[in-house]
Amino acid sequence: MIELQNAAYNYGGGELLSEVSLKLAPGSFHFLTGPSGAGKSTLMKLCYMELTATAGQARVFGNDVRNMTRDDIAEARRRIGIVHQDCRFLDHLPLMQNIALPLSVSGKDVEAEKGNLRELLKWVGLDHQENALPQELSGGERQRAALARAVIMAPDVVLADEPTGNVDSEMSQRLLQLLIELNKMGKTILVATHDLALIRMAKSQVNIRVLRIANRRVQLAGADL
Amino acid sequence: MTPKSSQPGFVDTMLETFQGDNAGVVPATGHTAWLTVFASGAMAFLAVFALALSLATGRVADRWADELARTATVRIAAPVGQVDAQTEAALNVLRTTPGISEALALTDEEQNALLTPWFGSELDLESLPVPRLIEIVESDPGYDRDGLRLRLAGEVPGAILDDHSRWRAPLVAAANRLRSLGLLVLVLIAATTAVIVTLAAGSALAANQQVISVLRLVGAHDSYIARAFVRRFTLRALAGSAMGTLAGCVAILLMPDPGEVAQNNFLTGLGFVASQWLWPLIIPLLAGAVAFAATRTAAFRALKELT
Ligand SMILES: Nc1ncnc2c1ncn2[C@@H]1O[C@H](COP(=O)(O)OP(=O)(O)O)[C@@H](O)[C@H]1O
Numbered sequence: 001m002i003e004l005q006n007a008a009y010n011y012g013g014g015e016l017l018s019e020v021s022l023k024l025a026p027g028s029f030h031f032l033t034g035p036s037g038a039g040k041s042t043l044m045k046l047c048y049m050e051l052t053a054t055a056g057q058a059r060v061f062g063n064d065v066r067n068m069t070r071d072d073i074a075e076a077r078r079r080i081g082i083v084h085q086d087c088r089f090l091d092h093l094p095l096m097q098n099i100a101l102p103l104s105v106s107g108k109d110v111e112a113e114k115g116n117l118r119e120l121l122k123w124v125g126l127d128h129q130e131n132a133l134p135q136e137l138s139g140g141e142r143q144r145a146a147l148a149r150a151v152i153m154a155p156d157v158v159l160a161d162e163p164t165g166n167v168d169s170e171m172s173q174r175l176l177q178l179l180i181e182l183n184k185m186g187k188t189i190l191v192a193t194h195d196l197a198l199i200r201m202a203k204s205q206v207n208i209r210v211l212r213i214a215n216r217r218v219q220l221a222g223a224d225l
Numbered sequence: 226m227t228p229k230s231s232q233p234g235f236v237d238t239m240l241e242t243f244q245g246d247n248a249g250v251v252p253a254t255g256h257t258a259w260l261t262v263f264a265s266g267a268m269a270f271l272a273v274f275a276l277a278l279s280l281a282t283g284r285v286a287d288r289w290a291d292e293l294a295r296t297a298t299v300r301i302a303a304p305v306g307q308v309d310a311q312t313e314a315a316l317n318v319l320r321t322t323p324g325i326s327e328a329l330a331l332t333d334e335e336q337n338a339l340l341t342p343w344f345g346s347e348l349d350l351e352s353l354p355v356p357r358l359i360e361i362v363e364s365d366p367g368y369d370r371d372g373l374r375l376r377l378a379g380e381v382p383g384a385i386l387d388d389h390s391r392w393r394a395p396l397v398a399a400a401n402r403l404r405s406l407g408l409l410v411l412v413l414i415a416a417t418t419a420v421i422v423t424l425a426a427g428s429a430l431a432a433n434q435q436v437i438s439v440l441r442l443v444g445a446h447d448s449y450i451a452r453a454f455v456r457r458f459t460l461r462a463l464a465g466s467a468m469g470t471l472a473g474c475v476a477i478l479l480m481p482d483p484g485e486v487a488q489n490n491f492l493t494g495l496g497f498v499a500s501q502w503l504w505p506l507i508i509p510l511l512a513g514a515v516a517f518a519a520t521r522t523a524a525f526r527a528l529k530e531l532t
């Protein structure tokens with residue numbers, strides 16, 4: 001699905017990531033961990049094509065990102081559910097429309113999908129909030145809303161950057177359950193987090209692989225978690 | 226959703242812009258919105274006057290040019306007994322003058338008709354030494370005025386060449402120039418509208434970088450994002466210029482009526498005549514099209530740079 005081959009990234013002050021190779025096989029569940037500032041979000045951005053590797057290559061759905069036009073990237077993103085680290089909503093639109101945004105953007109009939117939208121809101125436990133504006137939601141609600149928006153297009157891959165960033169442990173657990181459910185539905189999942197407790201919790205329920213960024217490289221973490 | 230194989234035409238693209246449900250994805254930005262509406266309104270108001278000036282000077286130029294072609298005369302002022310002989314002599318001179326295509330002596334009735342408004346109908350022409358008038362029709366290159374004067378002075382002592390309406394020639398030229406300037410002003414107004422809309426759209430695009438990045442995150446094509454902006458600015462320009470045009474037309478309607486006599490003057494005759502009233506209708510359409518093209522260009526350029 002998504003593959004990095006000897007990829008590097010450099011914001012200008014020296015390489016932040018070097019010789020990164022990873023492969024997200026269909027249906028796999030990966031965690032990406034590492035200290036704050038290690039480059040987790042940067043690696044996620046390489047995966048969803050917001051950044052282009054400064055060396056090596058990234059392949060998304062088999063295509064070399066360097067050869068993709070902006071329209072190609074837009075098309076590919078419709079198959080990737082992205083939960084951004086800061087969620088990122090359109091603050092002037094109510095929750096329902098924010099979650100429906102991927103549908104509107106790809107020209108789908110939002111009215112016809114209203115049923116699915118309601119179901120999805122119920123799934124993330126926000127069915128009573130559909131008319132709320134994003135800034136009226138709590139941190140955990142925003143994270144769940146971001147997850148709902150990420151999966152509305154029934155994507156093949158879900159990339160979640162710190163999905164439990166600023167929520168309490170109970171909410172973390174709920175979010176994790178949603179991600180596990182998605183994986184059981186066959187979705188490929190990559191979650192970046194510095195929350196080791198979350199990883200341990202996941203490990204006890206599904207088959208996961210944990211990647212760790214250390215010294216600019218990405219390694220497969222052992223049983224030391 | 227975006228046709229890839231065939232290049233859509235301007236009208237197709239424009240229609241597509243006003244379909245779809247991307248109306249609300251870009252938040253309404255208060256003051257650029259009103260600046261655009263106001264500026265296109267003001268520009269349309271000015272455009273109405275430029276158009277009126279252009280059309281009015283055009284009418285005046287046509288009328289004056291028409292009169293110019295017919296208004297040179299030769300007057301024969303001679304003692305009563307010699308008028309006919311001198312008229313004949315003058316006609317001979319005129320017929321052999323290159324650049325004059327026709328020379329016609331007015332009949333008594335025609336002269337009467339000309340004089341009646343001044344002296345009343347009871348006038349007995351026979352009893353007065355009324356000069357005989359010969360009307361000259363010039364051909365295109367015109368005739369040598371001074372040469373003709375000299376010949377007439379030599380051969381027909383009572384003849385006076387009167388081409389006083391010549392003074393209008395530079396005015397006709399000026400009116401024609403004014404008509405072209407009016408059209409140039411229209412072009413400048415359209416260009417200024419394009420500049421204003423481009424700047425406003427540019428600032429709206431810059432102010433909405435967050436929105437654009439969210440839209441891109443969920444897989445929006447440039448064309449989708451551009452449409453949201455283009456639609457908004459085109460509608461604002463249309464609305465503003467429709468109001469400006471309406472205000473301009475009302476202002477012209479309210480201009481003091483100059484009456485028949487003053488119709489010859491482009492200042493008092495400023496306005497539209499009959500079907501010319503249809504012309505201002507194109508101003509909002511033009512403004513909409515200009516705004517559409519300007520925003521589209523600005524949006525695609527900004528989106529290309531914003532990666
Ligand atoms: N746009 C940027 N320009 C320059 N430096 C950046 C940019 N984004 C992130 N960085 C730097 O790259 C490093 C890694 O950032 P990030 O990938 O967000 O780490 P993490 O998500 O693991 O906390 C940080 O030191 C950060 O300051």
Ligand SMILES: [Mg+2]
Nearest residue numbers: 040041085162
């Ligand atoms: Mg991060």
